[in-house]
Amino acid sequence: MKNLKLSLLISLSYAFVGLGLLVIAYFAFTRMSYINDQSTVISQQWLPSVATVEHINTLTADIRAQEAMHILSTNSADQREVEKKLDVLMQETRENIERSRALIESENLKRLSDEFLRKYEDYLSINERIIELSRQNRNEEARALLIGDSLKAYSEYSNVLLEMAALISEKANEASDYGDTVYSDSLTTLSAITIAIIILLVVIGVYITRTMSRQIAVLQDAMSQLSQGDLTIELKDLSDNEIGTLSRHFNTTVKAF
Numbered sequence: 595m596k597n598l599k600l601s602l603l604i605s606l607s608y609a610f611v612g613l614g615l616l617v618i619a620y621f622a623f624t625r626m627s628y629i630n631d632q633s634t635v636i637s638q639q640w641l642p643s644v645a646t647v648e649h650i651n652t653l654t655a656d657i658r659a660q661e662a663m664h665i666l667s668t669n670s671a672d673q674r675e676v677e678k679k680l681d682v683l684m685q686e687t688r689e690n691i692e693r694s695r696a697l698i699e700s701e702n703l704k705r706l707s708d709e710f711l712r713k714y715e716d717y718l719s720i721n722e723r724i725i726e727l728s729r730q731n732r733n734e735e736a737r738a739l740l741i742g743d744s745l746k747a748y749s750e751y752s753n754v755l756l757e758m759a760a761l762i763s764e765k766a767n768e769a770s771d772y773g774d775t776v777y778s779d780s781l782t783t784l785s786a787i788t789i790a791i792i793i794l795l796v797v798i799g800v801y802i803t804r805t806m807s808r809q810i811a812v813l814q815d816a817m818s819q820l821s822q823g824d825l826t827i828e829l830k831d832l833s834d835n836e837i838g839t840l841s842r843h844f845n846t847t848v849k850a851f
Contacts, residue, residue, distance in 0.1 A: 607798045614791035618784060626780075643703075643762045646694040651755045653687040654714070658748055661721060664728045665736045673729060680725075684718075700765060706758045713751035720744045809837040813844065820848060 657680060664676040691711065698704050720743050727736035812829065819827045825848060829841040 604802070607795060607802075610794055610798070611791065614787065614794075618787055621787070622780070622784060641766065643694060643697045644759055644766070646690050646697065647755055647759045647762065650687060650690045650694065651752060651759075653683055653690065654717075654748070654752070654755075657683045657687065657721070658744075661724055661740060661744070664725060665733050665740065667728070670729075677725065700761070703758060703761055703765075706754055706761065710751050710754040710758065713747060713754060717744065717747040717751055720747055806837065809841070813837065813841055816841075816844060 660676050660680045660683065664673055664680070667673045667676055691714075695704075695707050698707055720739060724736045724739050724744060727733075727739065816827050816829050827848060828845055
């Protein structure tokens with residue numbers, strides 16, 4: 595090792611630093627990609643899914659309120675106005691259902707979505723009967739259906755929606771927890787790599803310093819003896835590095851005297 599040139603040792607230390615920085619950069623970008631993927635899943639899938647499911651629940655509650663308004667309406671004009679509102683609410687509900695199903699990837703959520711759709715279609719069938727009875731001013735029958743079969747169907751699909759929202763929230767939390775785990779593991783690994791590089795640089799620095807100090811001390815002692823008139827001094831066991839070359843020149847100079 596003592597024959598290694600100092601310039602080579604210094605170059606190697608710079609190379610180790612550069613390699614370490616490349617490893618850190620590659621690892622950091624790779625892990626950040628994982629974290630970004632989880633953030634994307636949360637922002638583009640789970641959060642919109644939760645918002646859409648909650649909006650569907652709100653829309654269907656509004657539909658139910660309009661059904662009650664239809665029964666309470668006293669003339670055909672008011673009923674037609676309510677029916678227009680119902681058409682708008684149902685159309686918006688259909689659009690949100692399609693949007694929600696497009697965001698779903700989990701098998702459990704697909705199952706729940708299919709179950710909701712079946713129960714919601716059953717509810718719409720009851721809704722048509724309620725509106726038809728209300729148009730015929732058979733309000734007592736319509737009201738009985740509203741607070742009977744209609745309420746039961748509404749409760750069933752609302753419970754499915756709540757179950758969907760809970761499952762989506764759970765999936766979002768899982769993605770968030772995974773992102774936190776990746777971040778924590780990445781921080782630990784990057785810290786370990788950084789510490790390893792620092793230790794390696796310290797070892798190289800200590801070795802260079804000790805090698806130079808010993809060899810310079812020997813050369814300095816020889817020059818001191820030469821200054822006192824000792825022309826028999828000769829440096830031996832010379833290294834092949836820059837200080838070794840300087841020591842050979844010293845021996846040549848002494849012989850010239």
